[in-house]
Amino acid sequence: MTDREDDSVSRPLPPYGPAIHDAIASNDLQQMKAVAEGARKALYQVDFGPVPAERYGEVKEALEALDAAIIRLDRTGGTDG
Amino acid sequence: MGDAGGRARPARPNRYLSGPDVRGHQLVHAVWELTLACNLKCRHCGSRAGSVRPEEMTTQECLGVVRQLHELGAREVTLIGGEAYLRKDWVEIVRSISDAGMECTLQTGAWQLTGTRIAQAADAGLVACGVSIDGLAPLHDHLRGRPGSFDAAIDALGRLREHGIRTSVNTQITAAVIPQLRDLFREFLATGVRNWQVQLTVAMGRAADNHDLLMQPYQMNELMPLLAELHAAGVAKGLLLQPGNNIGYFGPYEAQLRGSGTASMHWAGCFAGRNVLGIEADGTIKGCPSLPTVTYAGGNVRDSSIAEIWASASQLSFARKSRGKEMWGFCASCYYADVCEGGCTWTSHSLLGRPGNNPYCHYRASELKKQGKRERVVRRLPAPGTSFDHGRFEIVVEPDPDTAGEHRAAGASPQERSRPGPPPAPGDAGSHLPSLVLCRACDCHVFAGTDFCPHCGADVPASQREYESALADARHAASRLARAIGSLGPELPATTTPRA
Numbered sequence: 227m228t229d230r231e232d233d234s235v236s237r238p239l240p241p242y243g244p245a246i247h248d249a250i251a252s253n254d255l256q257q258m259k260a261v262a263e264g265a266r267k268a269l270y271q272v273d274f275g276p277v278p279a280e281r282y283g284e285v286k287e288a289l290e291a292l293d294a295a296i297i298r299l300d301r302t303g304g305t306d307g
Numbered sequence: 308m309g310d311a312g313g314r315a316r317p318a319r320p321n322r323y324l325s326g327p328d329v330r331g332h333q334l335v336h337a338v339w340e341l342t343l344a345c346n347l348k349c350r351h352c353g354s355r356a357g358s359v360r361p362e363e364m365t366t367q368e369c370l371g372v373v374r375q376l377h378e379l380g381a382r383e384v385t386l387i388g389g390e391a392y393l394r395k396d397w398v399e400i401v402r403s404i405s406d407a408g409m410e411c412t413l414q415t416g417a418w419q420l421t422g423t424r425i426a427q428a429a430d431a432g433l434v435a436c437g438v439s440i441d442g443l444a445p446l447h448d449h450l451r452g453r454p455g456s457f458d459a460a461i462d463a464l465g466r467l468r469e470h471g472i473r474t475s476v477n478t479q480i481t482a483a484v485i486p487q488l489r490d491l492f493r494e495f496l497a498t499g500v501r502n503w504q505v506q507l508t509v510a511m512g513r514a515a516d517n518h519d520l521l522m523q524p525y526q527m528n529e530l531m532p533l534l535a536e537l538h539a540a541g542v543a544k545g546l547l548l549q550p551g552n553n554i555g556y557f558g559p560y561e562a563q564l565r566g567s568g569t570a571s572m573h574w575a576g577c578f579a580g581r582n583v584l585g586i587e588a589d590g591t592i593k594g595c596p597s598l599p600t601v602t603y604a605g606g607n608v609r610d611s612s613i614a615e616i617w618a619s620a621s622q623l624s625f626a627r628k629s630r631g632k633e634m635w636g637f638c639a640s641c642y643y644a645d646v647c648e649g650g651c652t653w654t655s656h657s658l659l660g661r662p663g664n665n666p667y668c669h670y671r672a673s674e675l676k677k678q679g680k681r682e683r684v685v686r687r688l689p690a691p692g693t694s695f696d697h698g699r700f701e702i703v704v705e706p707d708p709d710t711a712g713e714h715r716a717a718g719a720s721p722q723e724r725s726r727p728g729p730p731p732a733p734g735d736a737g738s739h740l741p742s743l744v745l746c747r748a749c750d751c752h753v754f755a756g757t758d759f760c761p762h763c764g765a766d767v768p769a770s771q772r773e774y775e776s777a778l779a780d781a782r783h784a785a786s787r788l789a790r791a792i793g794s795l796g797p798e799l800p801a802t803t804t805p806r807a
Contacts, residue, residue, distance in 0.1 A: 303747030
């Protein structure tokens, strides 16, 4: 038996399927978007304290890099879910 | 099902299948119509619920069924109706299921699902409950035949969660609800729903009588992108939309909808009698609770043990072997025929009187659209009027008015092209485990080993390499950003940590 076969087949069965937690945990793209969203909130002072001025450029640059990577991933077939 | 609103990650649902479950046809999940008595009068009810069945099982017989299910290794028992809680002994049955070590769940319309009933069920071990909501309040109340039934369902969701019972919402996709799905999504978000399962209304029972409720097959081209949109929006906001077993199949949204983000997941044939069985209130056993009783009843617990029926009744085992000979119509020559096996048996048999040809398929509808065609279903014979009965519909292929003059030039369609690998030998259904891979250029599944995608023409291995490169870069960028945010202080949002 392979490792793949050992894994649970997280296939929706009637009448209910997997939990939201599993959907998020198994989705790279969704996790990346969550990280980007967290950074956006931090940069723009939504919900959280501001990013210190000396770190603003670093976080903003990292966020832009991730946004670009997400766009590329989307274009190359990143399944969202 | 969903969660009870807490932040702790719940254990994996018992209904999740392992490879050995799938290969060994292990009974995992039993769906049990405890009674046909119902306090709603739903216009689309396949079982025509309302009055109790003649000869419904006694309490002692029900407890015997619980024992047998446990001995067979079932891990979850979902009680349905009718309305399960209209049986006076339903709490005793819930308790016996829970005491036997199986998860007990409930599917309900929630009319008069009182606080007392919920508290008793929670105490007895009910762990999860799905509540049916079929549209915004006016549509839902109309379909369910009770003014106020929408409000009752929404109210029940909150009270179930208060008692620690995980909740989900189930929605029947009728023609009328499609334009309401975005509003319904917002309504569910506002009321704290975390899991939402949708399934097509099937031409069975009262839905065959009221066949104007049914969506038309060509509307799959409208429905599936909408479901994909809601799925993506839902995961971002904490509401998981899941396709029921008659929503599909393949096409560019299969991995997203069925895989919940796992690209390798896809439909692999009807589950009936493979890991699931259905029990009617009089002890009739079927491979799926929704199948037409006349054709698919494999026996009765009053005459045989469930183990014997599960092991030997052909009415239950039909989906365990190759179903190639059952395929007809479009499905017979479909690119995905060997894997899909015609989708949901219940849907196709109820519509056309036999399985193996299912017009309610997104891939099929989209392929026809490319050819400037579409399919409609027209009722030719009414249903006789018994529980789980069906009439007879006919598929009408007609020009698609939306693509008149636009359809593609003549050329081989994917189902006309050869696919790699030998087809399964007669009588061998293969593993029924997911086996296809995703073409990253068009998000459609292809057979492993395919060089050029039959759907979009892309170089499949090259597009996979490009995707993997992009994924690695994105993971790196996400880790870098997570570290940058995390180093700012514990109050700042690292949110989730991407996998390295």
